[in-house]
Structure formats: C-alpha cells, structure tokens
Amino acid sequence: MEVVSNLYDCKHCAGSGTCANGKDLESCLACAKRNELPFWRQRGQFGLMCGSCGGIGKAEPLTERMNKRIAPLLAIFLIIFLLAIVALAAFLNNKHFSELLAFGSAIIGSVSGYYFSSRHNRS
Numbered sequence: 798m799e800v801v802s803n804l805y806d807c808k809h810c811a812g813s814g815t816c817a818n819g820k821d822l823e824s825c826l827a828c829a830k831r832n833e834l835p836f837w838r839q840r841g842q843f844g845l846m847c848g849s850c851g852g853i854g855k856a857e858p859l860t861e862r863m864n865k866r867i868a869p870l871l872a873i874f875l876i877i878f879l880l881a882i883v884a885l886a887a888f889l890n891n892k893h894f895s896e897l898l899a900f901g902s903a904i905i906g907s908v909s910g911y912y913f914s915s916r917h918n919r920s
C-alpha cells in the first residue's frame with residue numbers, strides 16, 4: 798500500500814526549501830531556532846533549512862497531517878475495543894467466544910500489520 802499525500806509548495810519558503818524571510822533575504826529567526834543554531838549565530842544566516850517544511854519545499858495540507866495522526870489513534874482504540882469484547886466474552890463464557898477470538902485477532906493482526914509495514918516503508 799502506498800501513502801500518497803497532496804503536497805503544496807511551502808508558503809514560508811515558496812517551495813525553495815531554504816528560508817529567506819528575514820531582512821535582505823536572510824533566514825528568519827524562527828528557522829534559525831529550528832536549525833538549533835546557538836543564539837549568537839541566529840542572525841545573518843543565509844540559506845538555512847526552512848523550519849516550516851523541514852527543507853523539502855513542500856508541505857502537507859493540515860487536514861492530511863491530522864488524518865495521519867488520528868488514524869493510528871483510531872487503530873489503537875479499535876484494538877482496545879476488540880480486546881475488551883474478547884475478554885468480556887471469555888469472562889462471560891460466551892458460546893461465540895471462539896468466533897469472536899478469530900474475528901478479533903484477524904482484525905488486530907491486519908491493523909497492526911498495516912501500521913508496522915507502513916512505518917517500516919517510510920523510514
């Protein structure tokens with residue numbers, strides 16, 4: 798599975814990936830801080846990596862960034878929810894316990910497999 802995001806040109810650096818928002822096209826102080834420069838070197842720097850986009854010149858729309866953050870949370874909640882159902886069925890000695898266990902473990906396996914593999918591919 799591929800993770801595709803709609804990128805747009807970073808507003809801060811106009812797609813160049815380097816910051817020129819200070820006076821005389823210097824890099825701005827915010828980006829100097831993001832580059833972890835000591836404070837006495839934060840002024841008068843040119844061509845620093847853009848702190849908004851991390852130097853790639855493209856930025857993700859906010860909604861997509863939120864989706865990527867919310868999806869793993871939903872997956873965690875889903876897993877907890879399924880585990881609770883399976884545990885409850887085991888506790889109540891439900892006659893559908895084996896079906897629930899198979900159903901739950903299949904979903905948990907595919908969800909955790911998906912996140913593990915997508916993280917593995919991205920790094």
Ligand SMILES: [Zn+2]
Pocket residue numbers: 807808809810811812814815847848849850851852854855
């Ligand atoms: Zn940028």
Ligand SMILES: [Zn+2]
Pocket residue numbers: 809816817818824825826827828829847848
């Ligand atoms: Zn900047």
